Amino acid sequence: TRSTRPQRILKAVQNNATRGDAESVIAAIDNFCRKKEWAMNVGDDKGPILDSVVSEVSPSFALELGTYCGYSTIRIARLLPPGSRLLTLEFNPDYAAIAHQIIAWAGLQDKVELLEGPSRDLIPQMKERFGIKSFDFVFLDHWKEFYLPDTKLLEECGLLRKGTVLLADNVICPGTPKYLEYVRNSPCYESCYFKSHLEYTKVEDGLEKSVFLG
Numbered sequence: 001t002r003s004t005r006p007q008r009i010l011k012a013v014q015n016n017a018t019r020g021d022a023e024s025v026i027a028a029i030d031n032f033c034r035k036k037e038w039a040m041n042v043g044d045d046k047g048p049i050l051d052s053v054v055s056e057v058s059p060s061f062a063l064e065l066g067t068y069c070g071y072s073t074i075r076i077a078r079l080l081p082p083g084s085r086l087l088t089l090e091f092n093p094d095y096a097a098i099a100h101q102i103i104a105w106a107g108l109q110d111k112v113e114l115l116e117g118p119s120r121d122l123i124p125q126m127k128e129r130f131g132i133k134s135f136d137f138v139f140l141d142h143w144k145e146f147y148l149p150d151t152k153l154l155e156e157c158g159l160l161r162k163g164t165v166l167l168a169d170n171v172i173c174p175g176t177p178k179y180l181e182y183v184r185n186s187p188c189y190e191s192c193y194f195k196s197h198l199e200y201t202k203v204e205d206g207l208e209k210s211v212f213l214g
């Protein structure tokens with residue numbers, strides 16, 4: 001049977017990237033998605049914005065919602081200081097299986113915990129089961145209608161602290177209007193928009209950075 005797009009992305013990594021070299025894995029995925037098949041990775045236009053926010057926060061505990069093939073997982077994990085942890089949530093087992101292999105190819109498996117399941121089930125388990133006190137950084141890139149409910153769930157579970165940075169992908173395309181309205185109007189957040197482009201295209205998209213004020 002025909003391979004899936006994530007399987008073809010994994011093959012492009014295995015054929016073009018050097019084991020243990022995260023930069024070469026990122027480049028291999030970006031080249032494949034720019035030249036062969038578009039895929040919903042944060043990409044090489046928005047990616048450097050993600051990198052700069054992660055570097056600025058230098059999180060001890062980071063959370064990613066929506067792993068897909070692990071492209072942004074690797075972008076984040078390669079910048080984490082020693083001893084810090086990135087938890088990434090993915091409910092599609094086929095995507096999770098590919099992401100595990102791509103994260104391992106980049107040599108970043110020791111910094112990343114890939115948790116399989118829906119975010120609404122896993123977020124309430126973060127303190128007890130995963131020993132998380134609070135997150136320093138959250139990257140939102142899963143189904144767009146879940147950005148707002150999951151943000152509220154993170155608040156309710158006491159997983160955000162004064163200064164936690166939320167960074168949301170796709171706030172223009174496909175768009176996350178309810179989430180944007182919330183973080184831009186809530187007194188509990190200080191928000192700003194980083195204009196960029198939808199991955200591998202000239203279409204406008206951008207990232208919204210929101211600092212939780214407690």
Ligand SMILES: Cc1ncnc2c1ncn2[C@@H]1O[C@H](/C=C/CNC(=O)c2cc(-c3ccc(F)cc3)cc(O)c2O)C[C@H]1O
Pocket residue numbers: 040041042065066067068089090091092095117118119120141142143144146169170173174198199
């Ligand atoms: C609730 C929940 N829990 C755990 N994992 C979850 C989850 N909801 C989705 N996921 C997982 O995240 C991933 C989903 C990501 C959704 N991202 C998108 O739908 C997405 C779509 C586009 C896009 C833009 C223009 C177009 F014309 C077409 C598409 C671009 C992007 O950057 C995207 O992230 C994979 C899925 O299994």
Ligand SMILES: [Mg+2]
Pocket residue numbers: 040041042141169170
């Ligand atoms: Mg996205």
